[in-house]
Amino acid sequence: MSSTPVSNAEGPLTLREVARRAGVSTATVARVLQGGRRVAPETAARVQSVLADSGYRVNAVAQGLSRGTTRTIGHLLHVAGVNPFYSWVALGVQQRAAEHGYEVILYNSHGDPASEAAGVEVFLGRRVDAIVFTTALDPRNVEIAASAVPVVQVERPTPVPTATVTVDNGRGAAQATRHLIDLGHRDILFLGAPPEHEDWPSSGAVEQQRIHGYLRAMRSAGLTPRVKTHDRGGAEYTEELGRDLAREVIAHERIPTAVFAGSDLFAAGVLQALHEARLCVPDDVSVVGFDDTDAAKLTPPLTTVALPMIDVGREALQLALVNDPKLHRRLRTTLVMRDSTAKPPPASRRRRA
Secondary structure (H helix, E strand, C coil): CCCCCCEECCEECCHHHHHHHHCCCHHHHHHHHCCCCCCCHHHHHHHHHHHHHCCCCCCCCCCCCCCCCCCEEEEEECCCCCCHHHHHHHHHHHHHHHHCCCEEEEEECCCCHHHHHHHHHHHHHCCCCEEEEECCCCHHHHHHHHCCCCEEEECCCCCCCCEEEEECHHHHHHHHHHHHHHCCCCCEEEEECCCCCCCCHHHHHHHHHHHHHHHHHHHHCCCCCEEEECCCCCCCCCHHHHHHHHHHHHHHCCCCCEEEECCHHHHHHHHHHHHHCCCCCCCCCEEEEEECCCHHHCCCCCEEEECCHHHHHHHHHHHHHHCCCCCEEEECCEEECCCCCCCCCCHHHCCCC
8 A cells, every 4th residue: 555645856745844844733734634624724725835835646546535534444553464463453443344334444554653654644645534543653643643533542542632442451360360369379470561661651551451450369369479571671572572581480480380471472482481391281380361362273272361352443443433532442351261271280290389
């Protein structure tokens, strides 16, 4: 997918460059591109003049369209193909859009804020009726989009006031931890990503909720928590990170009877590290994940906290059509029990207990 919303002889211009030349905000340029809503006539004329001087040309799809609806929704994905979460949410968005007679344009930002900004420009050039961020990388991009069209942020909302769809991660984590406690586990390690993010506090909320849910359940049972997170910065979940963290525990710490991994990707790495150490799951160590993406395909099939991913996407599209930035939906998780959890091994079988 390609589009050149603003261009000149020297190459494409960005919304920020047009705004600089016109002496206005990028949000104002975005509103002008969407039809001039809530823009003073003299300001709109100045922006239009800059656009004309720069050789502005609207995407061919948008040419000839009226200033009414285009019945298209822009969906910005944080990254597609690495974490199945994004694919399932995208499916939910597309399902609900089709039910209402809308088409969805997908744009993969590949985890790059600059690419995300380009995606916003593509969508505004195509005059989409709303934009869904799953999940946003830069609050400034959300602000530009929200100044022109309805915006919904999924799971990791920035501070920009828009409609949101999130999941009750804390409840799910507490439920998973209690499941292990009910099985008889007392030494339960939480393995996850750090809860803080340098750019904005809410971006680490998912990790914070999961850790807090675990801590709440452990302390309610009178147990001592054990939390281990990586030090590579950001809320990153990969099999490699999960494997590395588990290897460190196995090599240098007391091996727990159970591991609660902050994501299925982490849990997959944990299973690999335990296998390398000739530790059996669940006979030696029980493992629980979070997300329920590929959990059923692992060996053994993974007990996990299932995110309602398709429902998240469907709800996000519904809120985009309602167009009320004060609406916030919080969906519930479900614990799915499979073969990776069991009662803890007897003390005679414990290593470095």
